[in-house]
Every structure is written in structure tokens, then in C-alpha cells.
Amino acid sequence: MALWVSRSRIVTHLLKTKISSFEIIMNKKSCNLFHLNSSYKTLGGCYNTRPNGLSDHKSASVPSFRRSESARAGKQLEAVAYNDAVDENQGLDFSGGRVTFTPQMQFISESSDQRIPCYRVLDDDGCLIEGSRYKQVDKETAVKMYKTMVTLQIMDTIFYEAQRQGRISFYLTSMGEEAINIATAAALSPDDVILPQYREPGILLWRGFTLEEFANQCFGNKDDYGKGRQMPIHYGSKKLNFFTVSSPIATQLPQAAGVAYSLKMDNKEACIVAFTGDGGTSEGDFHAGMNFAAVMEAPVIFICRNNGWAISTPTSEQFRSDGVVVKGQAYGIRSIRVDGNDALAVYSATCSAREMIIHEQKPILVEALTYRVGHHSTSDDSTKYRSLNEIEHWKTTRNPTTRFRKWVQGNGWWNDDEENDLRQSIRKKVLGAIQIAEKTEKVSLEELFNEVYDRVPSNLKEQEKSLRETIKRHQQDFPADVPLSS
Numbered sequence: 001m002a003l004w005v006s007r008s009r010i011v012t013h014l015l016k017t018k019i020s021s022f023e024i025i026m027n028k029k030s031c032n033l034f035h036l037n038s039s040y041k042t043l044g045g046c047y048n049t050r051p052n053g054l055s056d057h058k059s060a061s062v063p064s065f066r067r068s069e070s071a072r073a074g075k076q077l078e079a080v081a082y083n084d085a086v087d088e089n090q091g092l093d094f095s096g097g098r099v100t101f102t103p104q105m106q107f108i109s110e111s112s113d114q115r116i117p118c119y120r121v122l123d124d125d126g127c128l129i130e131g132s133r134y135k136q137v138d139k140e141t142a143v144k145m146y147k148t149m150v151t152l153q154i155m156d157t158i159f160y161e162a163q164r165q166g167r168i169s170f171y172l173t174s175m176g177e178e179a180i181n182i183a184t185a186a187a188l189s190p191d192d193v194i195l196p197q198y199r200e201p202g203i204l205l206w207r208g209f210t211l212e213e214f215a216n217q218c219f220g221n222k223d224d225y226g227k228g229r230q231m232p233i234h235y236g237s238k239k240l241n242f243f244t245v246s247s248p249i250a251t252q253l254p255q256a257a258g259v260a261y262s263l264k265m266d267n268k269e270a271c272i273v274a275f276t277g278d279g280g281t282s283e284g285d286f287h288a289g290m291n292f293a294a295v296m297e298a299p300v301i302f303i304c305r306n307n308g309w310a311i312s313t314p315t316s317e318q319f320r321s322d323g324v325v326v327k328g329q330a331y332g333i334r335s336i337r338v339d340g341n342d343a344l345a346v347y348s349a350t351c352s353a354r355e356m357i358i359h360e361q362k363p364i365l366v367e368a369l370t371y372r373v374g375h376h377s378t379s380d381d382s383t384k385y386r387s388l389n390e391i392e393h394w395k396t397t398r399n400p401t402t403r404f405r406k407w408v409q410g411n412g413w414w415n416d417d418e419e420n421d422l423r424q425s426i427r428k429k430v431l432g433a434i435q436i437a438e439k440t441e442k443v444s445l446e447e448l449f450n451e452v453y454d455r456v457p458s459n460l461k462e463q464e465k466s467l468r469e470t471i472k473r474h475q476q477d478f479p480a481d482v483p484l485s486s
Contacts, residue, residue: 115322118337118369121344124397126406134348135187139413144206145186145343146408147422149178149401152202154426155211156374159218162434163232163378168218170232174199176373179343179400180305182206184273187350191270193241193259195252198233199305200275207240211429215437227451228443250280253289253302257363260298264361271357272300279310281327282318290331293363301353302333302365305340307372312385328365340368341400344407371398444483445471 091100121132137145156173163171174181181202194203201214213225217235220228225236226244236244246252256274263270280286281304293300304324308315321327328335334356338349346368353364371394375382382391396402408414449456449464471478 110320111322116325116337118339119345119349120339120342121348122342122403122407124403126403126410128407134344135351137186137344137347139411141186142408142411143413145182145347146401146404146414148182148185148202148205149343149404150422151211151426152178152181152205153401154423155201155205155214155430158427158430158434159214160374160378162218167434167438168232170378171218172198172233172377173374174202176371176394176398176400177305177307177340178202179346179404180303180340180368180370183343183346184303184350187347188273188354189270191241191268192354193243193263193270193272195243195256195259195272195274196235196245197249197252197275197277197280197305198245198247199277201233201235204235204237204240204242207237207242209235209237209240209242211433212436213237215433216440219434219437219440220443221437221440222443223437223440224443227447229448250276250283250285250289252276253280253285254292255289256300256302257289257293257296257298260293260300260363261296264297264299269358270299271354272298273303274300275303275305277310278304278306278308278315278318278324279313280304281324282310287331290327290333290363290365294331294333297362299357299361300363301350301357302363303350304365304367305370306367307340307370309372309376309382309386311376311380312382323367323369325365325367333363333365335365335367337367337369340370341398341403343400343404370400442479442482444486446485 091098121129121134123129152174156175159168159171160173162168177199181200182205185203185206190207194200196203201209204214212223214235216223217226217230218232220226220230220232226234230244231247234245234247236242243252243255253274253276256272260272263272274289276286290302292298293302306315306324310318315323323337325335325337336349336353339345349366353366356362357364372382373391373395405414405419445467446464448467449460453460468484471484
């Protein structure tokens with residue numbers, strides 16, 4: 001009985017500590033807590049992980065508010081238990097290091113009371129934030145970065161319009177995410193290998209992929225490196241160390257870990273850069289890739305473009321963690337959260353990540369907070385699940401290309417006349433590339449069946465024979481611009 005009373009007093013003491021801390025929290029203005037968890041605004045130069053406007057969804061904001069309450073209240077109880085109970089002299093040498101023992105039953109809080117800060121260099125007006133630490137960018141590199149961002153923007157606009165005109169079957173833009181594309185590319189070596197998701201054509205642009213090559217792929221003509229076998233925007237270039245885009249989500253991540261390990265075995269001074277979106281982190285391949293890379297200490301940068309939406313699914317319905325950056329620590333991977341609409345921040349973070357990877361041969365996770373201004377693809381209408389005001393806010397106030405231009409122009413490296421000339425020139429080149437690609441002969445039918453096997457198996461021969469017989473019976477339904485043979 002005495003033992004029970006003694007234990008009860010200890011429990012009562014701990015409960016009082018917890019209740020007291022909880023009362024302090026509840027006495028604060030609840031609107032402040034709600035504000036911290038529901039907006040994507042700058043907090044001391046840092047974004048939150050929810051885009052502005054998404055907090056209008058009750059399902060997104062209420063759980064976030066409650067998580068903050070429980071984390072703050074629970075923190076006090078954890079502190080008391082850990083400080084009073086852990087005995088550093090007693091422990092267990094276990095795989096990964098020494099684990100100390102404690103007589104107290106303790107559960108780790110599901111989330112911290114403070115969110116991981118976001119690295120940022122330029123404010124929304126393109127001005128350097130005081131005290132910023134970043135990699136210096138010379139005039140030549142900065143101007144090339146800006147020109148490439150504008151090129152990507154114009155190319156996306158015109159190709160999107162071409163799809164709407166029925167000239168190509170599908171398209172997907174990078175609008176709002178130009179900084180992640182171009183700044184990452186600028187920070188890498190040409191020897192670094194890219195495993196893209198599907199919103200990284202800017203890296204190809206930076207490395208020299210021409211507008212004609214983009215157009216050939218989208219139109220699936222005979223000059224397309226994939227010989228018309230892939231959907232539009234599934235680019236690839238062996239010469240430029242850019243793996244071909246694959247439609248299934250996140251399959252490139254475990255592949256990236258394997259490719260990175262092969263670089264390590266060959267002692268190459270290069271790394272792998274693998275991209276995914278926030279939706280990709282809900283796939284098992286994300287976790288497999290991260291764990292494999294961590295255990296094998298593979299030289300790979302995992303870059304997650306967290307734009308708040310996996311098509312129509314908001315991040316609040318994908319995970320309860322503090323975004324993606326915290327997932328790195330669970331796998332033993334160094335991580336950083338960066339403002340994905342700040343080209344200087346992305347460039348600096350990628351440069352530093354690459355240096356660490358080359359010298360230490362260990363993976364790094366980068367979470368880039370951004371926003372998809374365009375629809376997910378030409379098959380999507382994003383106004384069905386998010387407001388026009390939200391989209392317009394990010395398109396104007398948070399525009400990464402505009403922000404970077406202000407910085408470049410503020411340095412005296414750019415002016416309005418150059419801007420007008422550039423946009424007219426790029427538009428003319430994109431339209432010309434489309435016109436040529438559209439008139440170029442299509443890939444012949446036989447290309448559907450070759451270059452997979454050294455010797456074409458009997459089942460493929462039967463399929464080709466059946467297809468040709470069907471075409472003969474329905475000649476009027478077969479595209480006239482697709483040759484039946486080379």
C-alpha cells in the first residue's frame with residue numbers, strides 16, 4: 001500500500017507539471033498558434049510547409065492546431081522524465097551506438113513544438129536578407145540562370161497551348177518551380193547524374209538540350225530519342241546524364257540509391273540527384289530508396305519539391321509529420337529545408353550538399369518548399385480543389401523568376417530592353433521548333449517492336465502481324481502520317 005501511495009505521489013507530481021504547462025499554453029492567444037500552423041508565410045525569413053490559402057480547409061488546419069498543443073504540453077513531461085531518470089552510467093552497447101537505460105516509461109512526442117526552419121537568402125522583393133550566408137554567384141552564371149528560367153517559362157506556356165490546340169496529346173508545366181530546376185542545375189557538375197520525376201526539364205535546358213529536341217520528343221517524330229514510344233514530356237539524354245522520365249511515381253528513388261552506389265564503387269567524383277514531389281514521399285519506393293542510400297552511404301541528393309499538392313491531395317492528407325525534411329533523420333540522412341522559390345537559396349544549398357556528398361560519400365535530403373502555379377497537367381483542372389486567389393497570389397507575389405530578376409537587375413546585370421529582346425527571341429525560337437517538329441516524319445510502325453530483345457520473340461512477331469492485319473482492314477482509322485515501314 002505504501003509503495004502504491006509513493007508511486008501515486010510521483011504520478012501526481014508529473015501530472016501537475018504537465019497540467020501547469022498546458023494551462024500556460026491555453027492562456028496564450030489561440031489565434032497565434034493557429035496562425036503559425038496554417039500559413040506558409042515568412043517567419044524570420046522562413047516558410048511554413050502549408051501554402052497560403054490551404055489553411056481554409058478545416059481538415060488541414062484543425063489537426064495541425066491540436067498537434068501543436070499536444071507537443072508543447074507533452075514536452076514539459078518529457079523533460080522532467082528524461083532529466084530525472086536517465087542514468088548515463090547504465091546502458092547497452094547496441095548496433096548504432098550506446099543506449100542509456102531509464103526506469104521511466106516514456107513515449108517520444110509525435111511532433112516538435114517548433115517546426116524546422118527554412119533556409120532563405122532573398123526576400124519576396126529580391127533583396128538580400130541581412131546576415132544571409134550563401135554561395136557567391138558571378139554575373140555570367142546569374143544571367144544564364146535568369147535567361148534559362150525565362151526560357152523554361154515561355155516554353156511551358158507555348159507547349160501547353162499547343163496541347164490545348166490538339167497538336168500534342170499531353171503536357172505538364174514547371175510553372176512556379178523554375179528556381180528549383182535552374183538553380184539546382186547551376187550548382188551541379190555535368191558529370192552528376194539526374195534521375196528526374198517529370199517536372200525538371202529546366203535541368204536539361206541548362207545542360208544544352210535544345211528546343212528542337214524538346215519538340216521532337218513531344219511530337220514523337222523520327223528524331224525523338226525515344227522513337228515515339230513515350231508520352232510527351234518523358235525526356236531523356238544519355239549524353240547529358242539525364243535518365244529518361246518514368247511515369248510511375250517514385251520508382252526513380254531506389255534506382256538512384258543503386259546508381260549512386262555504383263559511382264562510389266568506381267571512385268567517381270560525382271553524385272546522383274534524384275527528384276520527387278511531396279506525393280512521391282507517400283510511396284514505398286521513397287522509404288526504400290532513403291533507407292538503402294543511408295545504409296550503403298550512397299552519394300545521392302534526394303530533392304523533394306514540396307508544392308503542397310499531390311495532384312488534388314493536399315499535404316495535410318498525406319502525412320502528419322513536419323513536412324518531408326524530418327523524414328531524413330529517421331533514416332539517418334542529413335537534411336535541410338529550403339525556400340524553393342529563392343534561386344540563390346536553392347543554388348547555395350545544392351552547392352553545399354554536393355560538396356558534403358563528394359567528400360563524405362553520404363546521402364542528403366533537401367526539401368524545397370514551393371508552389372505549383374499551373375495545373376498538375378493538361379488532364380487536370382486545379383481550380384476544382386484550390387482557389388483562384390491562392391493561385392494568383394503565388395503566381396505574382398511569390399513568383400521565383402520575378403524575384404530572381406529583381407536581384408539580378410539590382411546588381412546592374414540586366415535591364416528592361418534586354419528583357420524584351422530575350423522574351424521575343426525565345427518565343428520565336430519555341431514556335432519555330434514546334435513548326436519543324438510537327439512537319440517531321442513520324443516514327444515507323446516497326447519501331448514499336450524492336451530494340452528490346454536481341455532476337456524478337458515469337459509473341460512479339462505475332463502481335464506485329466496482328467496489328468498490320470488490323471490496319472489493312474481499317475486503313476481509314478490509322479494515322480496517315482505514320483509510316484508502316486522504315
